[in-house]
Amino acid sequence: MNSKTSELAHDFSPFLRIYKDGHVERLKGIEVVPPSLDPKTRVQSKDVVYSTEANLSSRLYLPENTTPTQKLPLLVYYHGGGFCVETAFSPCYHNHVNNLVAEANVIAVSVDYRRAPEHPLPVAYDDSWAALKWVASHAHGDGPEEWLNRHVDFGKVFLGGDSAGANIAHQLALRFGQERLEGIDNIKGIILVHPYFWGIEPIGNEERDPEKRKVIDGVWYFACPTTGGNDDPLINPLLDPKLATLGCNKVLVAVAGNDALRERGWYYCEELKKRGWRGKVEFVEANGENHVFHLENATCENAVTLLKKISSFINDD
Template sequence: MASESSEVVLEYPFFKVYKDGHLEFRFPPVAKIPPSDDPDTGVRSKDVVISLDPPVSARIFLPRIPDPARQLPLLLYVHGGGFSIESAFSRNYHNFVSTVAAEAGAIAVSVEYGLFPSRPIPACYDDSWAALRWVAGHAGGDGAEPWLNEHADFGRVFIGGDSAGGNISHTLAARVGSIGLPQGVKVVGVILVHPYFGGTDDDQMWLYMCPANAGLSDPRLKPAKEDLARLGCEKVLMFVAEKDHLMKVGIGYHEELKKSGWKGSVELVKNVGEQHCFHLFDPKYEKAVELKDKFVSFIKNN
């Protein structure tokens, strides 16, 4: 008989669970890069601590500012990674968010939230909400971060994320609609790139990572109609990828949002012939540029 340390009892897309309780991830730990000043785009970045207990941090990107008197739209970005891997500080996410900041002329705050298994779900949701509240706390111009105090237009806030980050972005918008944000802070739009929602084989993995759950009907897994109806933004831009196993549930979210009674507008973009989050791995690829340009245009034109 196999020992408990070598006997696999559960297998999920991102990790295996052994009988003795230890986990084996299918992906190596992600390498993190430091913040920097980009001489090509003029984007500056730095890391900030939002909370020590629980530990929440973020990377802030400030684009070149041709007119110091002009306030800039603000993007809160939530990275993907199956709630268990990746980082706001990885090269792929640093480069993507930095590029969006440069081309949209927006300040971006990329959230470093708690990951399973060290911090099981719902840490990712609570940390991201804490980050949004921290950002909103600068609306009066007296917050802890000078870049936000001096340059952010809190009447033009956007929330965006991909994969798991798309799921978290939805929950943030739902919380904005039900709880609200400080006076003077307005979430104009939400951008969901290949978002994860319930209805695939990944559901059991999510339930395992979230010990306190409401089963397959959990509103974080399967968005509730009442949450959709009060989504706290005016516009939603959604991307789904044709070769992504999450495409069907993404389209389902789009359809349910339109039927919910929500008064905003939603646009669905289908990335034909593409895989899940393809845009992160080859930013110069023609269709990756198209996705990024659409993302940027949504911020610039709203």
């Protein structure tokens, strides 16, 4: 039975539809672009397998004019898409990471992870951790990928992402605070752009209409069907007893003024301070903008400002 004859089970338009026969129809994030030498930024990229068992790859990025022995900060980036759509190879993410690498002069590893509903959470977290372990295997200069062996300063490792990818970056920093990793002594910072955090009870000026909240609630249950609800610490870090153990030195949270998730980002920063976490917290807001606006309009003034802010966060010692 195909999607033309099967009944809809879940309709998350304009992102995806799920049919009762199990068929998944993604409506967004299905286009991919190959790695390249980007003509605008002159950033070079290539795809490298980080998990042969799951056949998962990351896209690596090298900025222009990198000398053979030059050591640069590393940004491990996790894409957004509600854990369900988009990939590291989507045009919007390929372009965004090219711009980040050129602006900040960093090496980047853009991680592709398995998505719900075929692979419900915590698969995306586990894949993302496996990618970070693969990155760490290069710390002594004898890993399988020469760009990482030659050019990464493993004393300057950053995790970042937008939306669901920011959620992943946060969760990995928490896990690093508990477990650590052979080869990475410290995560210098995490960059959370429009982080996908939520909760059962509205906070601040957050949307209170039950029907509108129900839509956002449903996405989390869809991605993580074994969850206890929208106060699960995986989606509501304000209720996570481990929050103060966040394993990094500093945090940058960027929000958009018109984003339904805006309040969660602001309260996350405040809660980090209250819990006694000893790192530095930075908060930046783009007034009048919507969720992940910078991916849709990378040249607008607020997107350029955000790019420069991320660059200074990475390079400010």
